[in-house]
Amino acid sequence: MKSSMPTSSAPQKSSPTDVPRKRVAIYARVSTEEQAKKGYSLEAQIESLKRFCKKNQRRYCRVYKDNGHSGTSLDRPKLQMMLDHAYHGLFEEIIVWKIDRLSRSMRDLIELVEYFKACNVAVKSVTEPFDLNTPIGECVFNMMGNFAQLEHKTTMERINLGLRRRWEQGKWKEGVPPFGYDYNKETEKLEVNEEEARVVRKMFRHYLRVKSIRMTANYLNRKGIPTRNGGKWIDSTVGIVLSRETYNGVLKIGDVII
Numbered sequence: 138m139k140s141s142m143p144t145s146s147a148p149q150k151s152s153p154t155d156v157p158r159k160r161v162a163i164y165a166r167v168s169t170e171e172q173a174k175k176g177y178s179l180e181a182q183i184e185s186l187k188r189f190c191k192k193n194q195r196r197y198c199r200v201y202k203d204n205g206h207s208g209t210s211l212d213r214p215k216l217q218m219m220l221d222h223a224y225h226g227l228f229e230e231i232i233v234w235k236i237d238r239l240s241r242s243m244r245d246l247i248e249l250v251e252y253f254k255a256c257n258v259a260v261k262s263v264t265e266p267f268d269l270n271t272p273i274g275e276c277v278f279n280m281m282g283n284f285a286q287l288e289h290k291t292t293m294e295r296i297n298l299g300l301r302r303r304w305e306q307g308k309w310k311e312g313v314p315p316f317g318y319d320y321n322k323e324t325e326k327l328e329v330n331e332e333e334a335r336v337v338r339k340m341f342r343h344y345l346r347v348k349s350i351r352m353t354a355n356y357l358n359r360k361g362i363p364t365r366n367g368g369k370w371i372d373s374t375v376g377i378v379l380s381r382e383t384y385n386g387v388l389k390i391g392d393v394i395i
Contacts, residue, residue: 158194158195158196159194159195159196159229159230160196160198160227160228160229160230161190161195161196161197161198161228161229161230161231161232162197162198162199162200162201162219162222162223162227162228162230162231162232162258163183163186163187163190163197163199163200163201163231163232164201164202164215164216164219164231164232164233164238164239165179165182165183165186165200165201165202165203165233165234165238166179166182166202166203166204166206166208166213166216166238166239167179167182167203167204167205168205168206168207168208179202179204182233182234182238183200183202185234185263185264186232186233186234186263189232189263190232195230195232197232198227198228199219199222199227199228201215201216201218201219202215203215203216207241208237208238208239208240208241208242209240209241209242211240211245211249216239219231220252223252223253223256223258224256226256226257228258229257229258229259230258230259230260230261231253231258231259231260231261232260232261232262232263233260233261233262233263234262234263234264235262235264235265236260236262236265239260250269314327315327315378315381316333316336316337316364316365316378317329317330317333317334317336317337317378318330318333333365336357336362337378339357339360339362340353340357340375340378340379341379343356343357344375344379350372350375350376350379351372353370353375353379354369354370354371354372354374354375357370357375358370
């Protein structure tokens with residue numbers, strides 16, 4: 138009779154797919170069309186972050202994207218949602234394309250990172266070489282954040298200087314001209330649109346008589362006078378026209394009168 142020999146089974150190696158993958162939240166932000174043209178579009182950021190997850194054994198469980206929101210403010214809907222989800226432990230790490238996607242303010246960046254640390258959530262930039270879990274990484278992070286803030290301020294100064302020069306020459310900044318004006322591409326200046334200008338004068342006269350934005354909007358609608366897009370006047374559109382200092386020959390950058 139054959140005796141059965143005990144067989145010793147060698148320990149099996151776990152495959153990479155058996156290793157628990159870190160739950161990751163993806164955050165992307167873009168503030169202006171200009172940034173999108175430079176390759177910072179939400180789609181480009183998210184695709185890059187998804188590729189990083191696939192390559193580095195991470196499982197992204199949530200994607201947060203703030204479109205058209207400035208990095209100088211924390212008042213962003215998806216960022217606020219992500220802060221709440223971090224508090225409730227819905228993920229273990231946040232990845233961003235660049236650290237300034239979280240904020241362009243150094244003070245806000247530090248506060249965000251400290252908040253996420255308290256929630257046991259790591260923060261990682263996939264295009265910048267620092268590890269926020271090490272002292273050296275924190276030092277590099279502070280330097281990168283300061284450079285991002287400096288770059289933003291310098292850019293804004295250049296934009297404001299360019300606008301000031303254009304306006305001092307009587308040229309219109311880019312964008313939709315105020316109601317009552319047309320933009321002349323050749324001269325780069327505003328020209329009075331007589332048809333709309335008559336509406337503006339009626340609007341001001343009626344408002345001075347009734348002292349009510351809503352009653353002024355109702356008056357224009359009763360008269361069958363449409364907006365530039367052919368729609369009806371509402372409180373906000375009338376208020377915008379009445380508050381424009383352009384009709385007084387005044388141009389402003391922020392609070393500065395040119």
